[in-house]
Amino acid sequence: MERVLRSVISPPFYETTVTGLWCTVYLVVIPSETRDLQFLTIESNPRFLVAFPLLGMTKGEVPKRSPASPVQSSLNASQEPEMKVLTEYLKFHTKTHRAYVHITPQVESAVKKSGVQEGMALVSAMHITAGIYVNDNESGLIEDIDQWLEKLAPFNKNYQHHQTGEDNGDSHLKALLIHHEVVVPITAGNLDLGTWQRIFYAEFDGQRDKRVIVKVMGE
Numbered sequence: 282m283e284r285v286l287r288s289v290i291s292p293p294f295y296e297t298t299v300t301g302l303w304c305t306v307y308l309v310v311i312p313s314e315t316r317d318l319q320f321l322t323i324e325s326n327p328r329f330l331v332a333f334p335l336l337g338m339t340k341g342e343v344p345k346r347s348p349a350s351p352v353q354s355s356l357n358a359s360q361e362p363e364m365k366v367l368t369e370y371l372k373f374h375t376k377t378h379r380a381y382v383h384i385t386p387q388v389e390s391a392v393k394k395s396g397v398q399e400g401m402a403l404v405s406a407m408h409i410t411a412g413i414y415v416n417d418n419e420s421g422l423i424e425d426i427d428q429w430l431e432k433l434a435p436f437n438k439n440y441q442h443h444q445t446g447e448d449n450g451d452s453h454l455k456a457l458l459i460h461h462e463v464v465v466p467i468t469a470g471n472l473d474l475g476t477w478q479r480i481f482y483a484e485f486d487g488q489r490d491k492r493v494i495v496k497v498m499g500e
C-alpha cells in the first residue's frame with residue numbers, strides 16, 4: 282500500500298464528487314508485483330486516493346494496443362461480420378383511389394434474399410400521396426383507419442393546393458397522417474415483428490404506377 286502511495290506520478294488528476302463525497306483522483310504507476318491489483322481506493326478522510334493499474338508503463342508513456350500479427354489479422358478479417366445492403370422496389374397500381382395493401386410477405390422475402398441476420402429494413406413510399414404503416418391486418422380496423430383519415434383529412438374542392446390545378450389535397454394530408462416510412466427490425470434472419478404487427482402500403486391517390494423502396498441493412 283505504501284509502495285503505491287510512493288509511486289504517485291501525477292498531480293491531482295481531477296477532482297470529483299463520488300457518492301456525495303469529495304474525491305481527488307491521482308494517476309499512479311503500480312509496481313509489476315502488484316499486477317493483480319484491479320482497483321484501489323485508499324481512504325484518507327475527507328479525500329480518497331484512487332489508483333488505476335497502468336501495467337508495464339513507465340512515466341510519460343501512452344498505453345498502446347499491440348499490433349496484431351498477420352495471422353491474427355487475417356483471422357479477424359474472416360471472422361468479422363460482413364455488412365450487407367439490399368435494395369428492392371415494390372410496384373403498385375391499385376384499382377381503387379384509396380387502398381391498404383398488406384406487404385409483409387414482400388418485405389420478408391427481401392430480408393431472406395439479403396442474407397442479413399441482424400439489422401433492419403427501411404420500407405418507404407416514394408410518393409407524397411402514399412404512406413407505409415405497421416398495424417393489424419384486420420379488415421374491420423382497415424375500414425376504421427380509412428374512415429378516420431377521411432374524417433381528419435376529408436376530400437373537398439377547396440384546398441389551396443388545388444390552385445395548382447390538382448385535386449388531391451386530401452391525399453397529401455392523409456399521407457402525412459400515416460407517415461411515409463417505417464423501419465422494422467431483423468433478428469436471426471427474420472423480420473422481428475410483434476405478434477399482430479404487419480406492414481401496409483397505404484395508397485391515397487391510386488389507379489396509377491407507384492413505388493415503395495425496401496432497403497435491408499445489417500450483418
Ligand code: ZN
Pocket residue numbers: 442447448449450453
Ligand atoms: Zn398534389
